[in-house]
Amino acid sequence: MNTATSATTLPDLTEPAFWARADSHLVLRELRRQAPLWRLESETEGPLWCVLSHALAGEVLGDAARFSSERGSLLGTGRDRAPAGAGKMMALTDPPRHRDLRGLVMPFFSKRKAAELKGRVAALTRRVVQGALHAPETDFVREISTAVPLNVMCDLLGVPDEDRDHVVRMCDRAFLGDTPEERAEAHQQLLPYLFALGMRRQTDPRDDIISTLVTHEVDGHRLPLDEALLNCDNILVGGVQTVRHTSTMAMLALTRHPDAWRAMRADGYDAELGVEELLRWTSVGLHVLRTARVDTELAGRRIRAGDRLVVWTPAANRDEEEFEAPDRLRLDRTPNRHVAFGWGPHYCIGAPLARVELACLFDALTEAAAWVEVLRPPVPNRSLINFGLDSLDVRLHARRPTG
Known part of the structure; x- marks a missing residue:
């Protein structure tokens, strides 16, 4: 049984600045060596159980009967308040309702659908990379990593098509605005647009996600329009943010590990393995929240019904018990059972598409650029949800033509 550990010896993992520290993984390794489960008294979030090992992450995320999503899947709503959308959004429901909601949109995110979209993704990506290739400098975040997933x-x-430019501009501000206030304002403009589009699709449905959610039934009833659009909004945010942050942090990692960049450009490089390792290495989705539904035991500790547990993804993805030499960036790593896309019933529905988008991006970059130069120190964001960069100013140095 783990001995109880005083919270005063545990850094506040709910403080975004911790994750920007150069020694954060060393700190997590030492904590995990002492115990895989720690009790934290967070000033902003209250008492939390912190899951730091890969095995415990799988146990918590894989068992919806003991650990619920309905009281929140992310920190940030405070100590006792259920988030808006609880029981309505896929991310905030438990089986069987979660399974029913997920089933509605699964055809749009299947491996088969991702394969069908690969040609369009590759073409969009090459266009974006070529546009940046001869520029004296490019903000990788704004001009490369966001453009393709947003359009897809x-x-x-x-x-x-006639609304696309307007929606892209709203989303740009919602995701990349200079201040929290600007991002919130843009998001509030986006929701009425989605609502109006949802009303149009109720009477004129197409083969798209919005039409599916506003015209199909769950448990014998059509989804209320607000619930359908909450899910659309959640899908849009997740589909853009994961790829945006992963690709940016992966690009930064490759500039710091030139051997990995060379491996990516070498004959025999396996893009599928490479993408999985970049997902593990970056682990941009910092955490997943669950609430205990019943009194239970975890790693020898007594967990009470109502206790909140946080799976810290970067800690689980650097666990020495699961990954050999976890602090090495190895693009041929196999097996690679990372939890960057979660685990269990809430495993990221958009994972197949995200993998295609990431593979196409780095294929286009290595095809066009001999190397990527970081022009000034990157600016980390202050998010506890998706750790990434607010800006990454780079110059793409074109490959010399052969022959």
Whole structure:
């Protein structure tokens, strides 16, 4: 049984600045060596159980009967308040309702659908990379990593061509605005647009996500329009943010590990393995929250019904018990059972598409650029949800033509 550990010896993992520290993984390794489960008294979030090992992460995320999503899947709503959308959004429901909601949109995110979209993703990506290739400098975040997933999500949601530029501008501000206030304002503008589009699709449905959610039934009843659009909004945010942050942090990692960049450009490079390792290494989705539904035991500790547990993804993805030499970036790593996309019933529905988008991006970059130069120190964000960069100013140095 783990001995209880005083919270005063545990850094506040709910403080975003911890994750920007150069020694954060060393700290997590020492904590995990002492115990895989720690009790934290967070000033902003209250008492939390912190899951730091890969095995415990799988146990918590894989067992919806003991650990619920309905009281929140992410920190940030405070100590005792259930988030808006609880019991309505896929991310905030438990089986069987979660399974029913997920089933509605699964055809848009299947491996088969991702394979069908690969040609469009590759073409969009090459266009974005070529546009940056001869620029004296490019903000990788704004001009490369966000453009393709945003356009692909507009395709899947069913945003009409005539609205596309307007929606992209709103999303740009919602995701990349300079201040929290600007991002919140843009998001509030986006929701009425989705609501109006949802009303149109109720009477004129198409083959898209919005039409599916506003016209199909769950448990014998059509979803209320607000619930359908909450899910659309959640899908849009998840579909853009995961790829945006992973690709940016992966690009930064490759500039710091030139041997990995060379391996990516070498004959025999396996893009599928490479993408999985970049997902593990970056682990940009910092945490997943669950609430105990019943009194239970975890790692020898007594967990009470109502206790909140946080799976810290970067800790689980650097666990020496699961990954050999976890602090080495090895693009040929196999097996690689990372939890960057979660685990269990809430495993990221968009994972197949995200993998395609990431593979196409780094294929286009290595095809066009001999190397990527970071022009000034990157600016980390202050998010506890998706750890990434607010900006990454780079110059793409073109490959010399052969022959």
